[in-house]
Amino acid sequence: MNMRTPLKTARNLGSAKEGADHFWKQRVTGVANVALGLFLVWLIASLVGADYATVKAKLANPVIALALLALVVSGTLHMRLGMQTIIEDYVHGEAAKIVCVMLNTFFATAVALACTFAVLKISFGA
Amino acid sequence: MADAHSGRGARAARPLSPHLQIYTMTVSMASSIIHRITGAALYFGSALLAWWLISAAISPAYFDYVASWFQTWPGKFVMLGYTWALLHHMMGGLRHFTWDLGYGYELATIDKLCWASAAISLTATALVWYYVATNYGSV
Numbered sequence: 001m002n003m004r005t006p007l008k009t010a011r012n013l014g015s016a017k018e019g020a021d022h023f024w025k026q027r028v029t030g031v032a033n034v035a036l037g038l039f040l041v042w043l044i045a046s047l048v049g050a051d052y053a054t055v056k057a058k059l060a061n062p063v064i065a066l067a068l069l070a071l072v073v074s075g076t077l078h079m080r081l082g083m084q085t086i087i088e089d090y091v092h093g094e095a096a097k098i099v100c101v102m103l104n105t106f107f108a109t110a111v112a113l114a115c116t117f118a119v120l121k122i123s124f125g126a
Numbered sequence: 127m128a129d130a131h132s133g134r135g136a137r138a139a140r141p142l143s144p145h146l147q148i149y150t151m152t153v154s155m156a157s158s159i160i161h162r163i164t165g166a167a168l169y170f171g172s173a174l175l176a177w178w179l180i181s182a183a184i185s186p187a188y189f190d191y192v193a194s195w196f197q198t199w200p201g202k203f204v205m206l207g208y209t210w211a212l213l214h215h216m217m218g219g220l221r222h223f224t225w226d227l228g229y230g231y232e233l234a235t236i237d238k239l240c241w242a243s244a245a246i247s248l249t250a251t252a253l254v255w256y257y258v259a260t261n262y263g264s265v
């Protein structure tokens with residue numbers, strides 16, 4: 001027996017029209033962030049106070065560069081989803097919410113592109 | 127909020143839930159709030175990581191300029207805070223995964239998990255920065 005009302009069909013996509021997909025991606029990126037986050041703590045701790053040449057050589061190491069790229073992808077996807085939840089909770093006007101959700105996407109994308117570009121440039125020399 | 131009472135999407139005037147301030151603060155409530163605050167802090171802090179990486183891709187001079195900011199006391203405080211936020215949020219995330227899998231819902235267990243996350247993240251942060259301070263002296 002179907003207990004759902006038509007209202008349920010119209011509304012089940014959630015505040016930002018994405019549905020349960022959001023929840024699952026938040027978990028997958030969250031799990032990836034555990035390993036990648038520990039890697040970031042180690043990287044920062046090992047480079048505090050280091051000079052330019054040391055930092056550049058370390059970041060150009062393929063294993064480190066790949067881990068950093070993975071962190072950037074997983075981290076920015078995760079933080080964008082997380083901030084969207086926060087926006088949905090506190091911003092109620094439809095227009096303001098759309099603007100905030102959009103700015104959130106722009107910010108996460110900008111951080112992702114800047115980090116990716118930097119890591120690739122350092123890795124490929126120049 | 128306004129359209130709950132008028133216009134399009136008008137709903138019956140049901141009682142609103144009690145205001146947040148009448149609840150007694152519990153460990154789980156504080157943990158939930160801190161998970162959100164650390165998540166938001168990590169969000170904005172990611173711009174600092176981007177700044178640092180970009181500086182290393184621009185020039186030695188610009189890298190030194192950015193690094194000099196991280197060497198100041200506020201800069202060190204931000205790095206310490208970022209480490210703690212990351213580790214604490216990570217513990218919060220692991221707690222969420224436990225619940226998502228259906229475990230750890232007994233009230234006493236919830237409290238223990240919350241206290242344990244706080245203890246582990248504080249200890250881990252202290253250990254990391256103790257290591258940094260003793261290995262680099264200058265930090």
Ligand code: HEM
Pocket residue numbers: 026027030031033034037075078079081082083085086161162163164165166168169172212215216217218219220222223
């Ligand atoms: C280190 C490993 C991490 C784990 C295990 C993790 C896990 C999680 C989980 C499970 C949630 C969902 C909580 C909920 O449904 O209420 C979440 C939310 C969030 N995360 Fe993470 N996360 C991690 C790292 C990060 C990082 C690096 C950032 C930012 C750069 C971040 C930003 C956020 C934000 C903004 C939220 C939304 C908070 C909220 O809704 O209250 N997380 N995280």
